[in-house]
């Protein structure tokens with residue numbers, strides 16, 4: 198943490214995610230956001246740390262818990278909020294919603310709500326890069342729940358067999374909805390699963406943004422150098438329910454509280470204060486900046502028109518010619 | 521200038537010629553699937569292509585239908601023009617997730633941002649005594665899905681040309697090749713080009729009834745029309761070619777003329793493509809009909825192995841002929 202500016206950047210990014218997610222929860226209760234809403238609160242260090250290792254031209258394939266990845270990669274909060282409001286100015290014109298963000302500029306290929314469904318697609322993007330001699334990589338995010346799916350295993354095998362430039366980012370928050378890892382996996386050391394396919398695999402403390410950044414940078418470096426895949430498990434925890442429909446019967450309040458002691462934002466804040474990189478005044482300033490960004494996003498989403506119902510059947514087939 | 525002479529070819533060779541042309545035409549095209557390379561394709565459709573185009577462009581995959589189909593989606597998004605071959609439609613069920621949840625949805629879900637120019641080919645249908653896990657005709661299921669286009673070549677020209685058409689399409693196209701047709705011999709134009717898929721083909725004109733079909737069943741429809749003509753019944757035969765979208769104009773135009781329709785579809789009757797076509801005829805030509813629409817479909821049983829049972833389960837020329845007689849006599 199030698200560069201204070203960079204450290205503050207990481208902190209700022211995590212704060213943006215946290216506040217966006219908190220606002221989303223609030224707007225869900227206010228019935229402005231509907232459908233499924235999966236929050237990233239508690240896992241911010243993962244998205245922010247990994248994003249530092251990615252170049253603008255890299256691609257991201259994410260899950261339904263993708264708000265954070267979209268935001269740190271540069272999708273404006275306005276587009277995100279408007280999408281969750283189901284409005285025309287949302288990144289997908291209100292057709293995707295919270296679970297399905299897509300963006301051309303930041304090369305975000307979903308928002309996939311089929312557990313495991315994004316892995317083959319990410320490998321395919323990697324194959325396209327390989328065949329076209331591109332130096333970019335694809336970051337494929339998925340929860341540890343996906344590891345039980347066949348598509349995970351098929352994709353690990355093919356990614357190694359064909360040496361595809363893909364970062365397989367496992368966001369292990371210990372629960373797949375209500376199913377704890379040890380209740381679903383015979384082998385709970387997930388790196389061993391990837392390693393068994395001959396893939397380079399590592400695990401990192403996903404509550405420490407600097408640790409994630411370092412591990413992800415090393416993985417990305419390996420992928421770019423060797424044009425081969427890498428598996429990185431980030432051990433983290435979600436502080437909120439799986440979605441907004443979850444009474445959390447499967448874990449104790451004490452367990453959640455224990456993990457909250459390791460809140461990635463609070464612990465990093467303490468470090469920054471200790472090092473004299475942050476003080477109350479600067480924190481206040483950052484909070485205000487983030488609050489303004491999110492308030493603007495909400496105003497934007499409120500004001501955005503609805504997609505006309507007459508356009509319901511648009512985008513089932515392409516409207517443009519192939520080239 | 522005299523017309524270029526037609527070449528003798530099989531349906532299989534026509535498919536191969538399409539693949540060859542596609543690989544030659546466009547650097548971005550590659551073929552991927554189980555045993556497409558070293559083995560030459562499970563139906564020998566890609567024989568020799570590995571040798572000619574190399575393992576980067578003719579890629580043998582492991583037995584991972586879901587993942588290599590999904591990789592086709594990713595590669596298409598990444599700027600390539602993949603052709604994914606799935607051995608048969610039964611195995612495509614392992615890739616349903618990728619086809620239905622991803623390929624068919626990305627464009628819409630992304631609000632028009634990401635189209636998926638992917639071609640998926642597979643063999644379909646019975647008649648080769650391959651029993652209940654290799655013989656079904658499930659293309660009608662895929663034709664249910666908005667976001668997909670579904671093609672069923674029944675002729676040599678279409679077997680070759682539809683692949684090129686599909687590759688020109690910005691969206692996912694599924695091509696169903698009827699396994700029994702691979703050895704079918706015929707004539708093929710020496711000029712290789714894509715074919716329009718906008719219209720169904722009226723293969724044979726007639727005035728007494730319309731036999732509407734596609735794929736392998738089309739040839740049974742043609743056989744029936746031949747037999748019926750000897751009895752003085754003049755049948756029109758329509759090759760649907762595209763199962764999604766369906767060419768309503770050609771279907772309805774024909775039925776309005778002949779006033780009777782038989783749909784021949786190797787899928788099972790319940791919830792079938794034949795049911796859909798029948799419904800469209802009711803909706804658009806009810807008052808023009810002289811007889812209820814007839815459907816000749818597969819008997820609702822998993823495909824049995826024994827030849828006599830399998831043949832009893834499949835649509836046959838005789839059942840088409842009998843249906844035609846019923847319809848014409850009743851309204852004499």
Ligand SMILES: Cc1ncc(C[n+]2csc(CCOP(=O)(O)OP(=O)(O)O)c2C)c(N)n1
Pocket residue numbers: 262310311312313339340341342343368370372373374439
């Ligand atoms: C194929 C499939 N099966 C089931 C579901 C329902 N489901 C949604 S999220 C989820 C748990 C996934 O857990 P994990 O992969 O660990 O990700 P997390 O939600 O913890 O981020 C399940 C079972 C689904 N969306 N897709």
